[in-house]
Amino acid sequence: MRKFPRPIVIVSGCLELTPCRWDGARIPCPLILRLKPYARLIPVCPEEAIGLGTPRDPIRLLRGETSTVLIQPATGARLTRKMRGFAKGFLEGIPAADGFILKSRSPSCGVRDAKIFADARATHSLGKGPGLFARAVLDRFGPLAIDDEARLSSPAAREHFLTKLFTLASFRRVKERPSIPALRRFLAENRLLLMAHSPRAARRIERLASNPDNLPAPALAAAVQTHLRLALSRRVPKTRRGSFDPPYPEALIGPAAR
Numbered sequence: 001m002r003k004f005p006r007p008i009v010i011v012s013g014c015l016e017l018t019p020c021r022w023d024g025a026r027i028p029c030p031l032i033l034r035l036k037p038y039a040r041l042i043p044v045c046p047e048e049a050i051g052l053g054t055p056r057d058p059i060r061l062l063r064g065e066t067s068t069v070l071i072q073p074a075t076g077a078r079l080t081r082k083m084r085g086f087a088k089g090f091l092e093g094i095p096a097a098d099g100f101i102l103k104s105r106s107p108s109c110g111v112r113d114a115k116i117f118a119d120a121r122a123t124h125s126l127g128k129g130p131g132l133f134a135r136a137v138l139d140r141f142g143p144l145a146i147d148d149e150a151r152l153s154s155p156a157a158r159e160h161f162l163t164k165l166f167t168l169a170s171f172r173r174v175k176e177r178p179s180i181p182a183l184r185r186f187l188a189e190n191r192l193l194l195m196a197h198s199p200r201a202a203r204r205i206e207r208l209a210s211n212p213d214n215l216p217a218p219a220l221a222a223a224v225q226t227h228l229r230l231a232l233s234r235r236v237p238k239t240r241r242g243s244f245d246p247p248y249p250e251a252l253i254g255p256a257a258r
Contacts, residue, residue, distance in 0.1 A: 004038065004170075004248060006039060007099060007165050008039070009042070009165065011042065011101050012101065014045065014103055015101060020047070020048050020054045022052075022054070022055060027149060028149075029149040031252070032101060042094065044090060046090075046109065046132075049086050050083055050086050052079075057074035058072070059073075059079060060073060060107055060120070061116045061117065061129075062119060062120070063116050063118060068132070070083050073121070083108060083132040086133075087135075087136035097141060098145060098168045099144050099165040100141065100145070100147075101147060102131075102133075104148035104150035105150075106131050108131040108133040109131050109133050109134050110128075110130060110134055110148065111146060111151075112129065113148075114128060114129060114130060114131040114134070115128055155253075159246075162252055162253065163193070168229075170190075171186060171225065171228060175218075175221050178220070180220065182217075183217065183224060187205060193244040193245075194231050196240040196241075196244050197234050197236055198231040201227045201228075201231035202231060205227045205228065209224070
């Protein structure tokens with residue numbers, strides 16, 4: 001039986017783990033419940049962390065002159081500096097991470113769809129973008145498996161997320177104790193997966209694994225990681241689906257998980 005790694009996943013607190021949404025609700029995310037036996041889940045609620053409490057008055061993003069700012073319209077509180085400070089400290093303090101599951105549309109945690117307004121009273125948004133905490137996550141951990149619960153309801157998005165998450169977790173274990181044999185073993189085990197995602201990146205990784213420049217193991221692992229992340233950034237085309245064994249437990253993607 002295949003032994004899977006145990007990924008480290010940072011989870012927005014209101015998603016199943018703790019009810020810290022602004023109105024106290026717990027947002028269902030079946031994938032998180034499925035992940036519990038197979039991953040280390042670390043909950044975080046940036047809005048509680050900066051002292052807003054639960055329940056709380058809603059916050060919103062405004063388009064400032066040079067950057068997006070965060071406010072709480074009901075109280076007039078300006079929260080940009082607090083949120084950025086918390087995000088920096090939290091992300092620097094986590095021991096490791098392989099992925100993030102964040103709350104869609106949240107002014108703090110939305111990955112791509114947080115509404116941005118012109119002012120505190122505007123009823124229509126100017127556009128959408130990442131929340132302030134999510135922005136810090138993307139800046140620091142962009143190549144990892146990062147998505148929100150809304151997109152993860154799609155089977156295709158979920159399969160890509162899980163493939164990326166478990167493959168990166170497996171490679172993280174190699175990087176923690178890098179050796180040339182361990183690197184080559186990882187690449188041999190994942191060759192079909194990488195070829196399915198990106199044949200060009202897979203061939204580049206194979207050339208690196210032959211180590212023509214006689215790099216020490218840590219330097220070789222760092223070079224491989226760059227191309228591995230590039231390969232995993234792409235979803236597998238339909239014509240190549242089913243060409244490799246999933247690198248995650250089947251229970252995570254079975255019929256009940258859909």
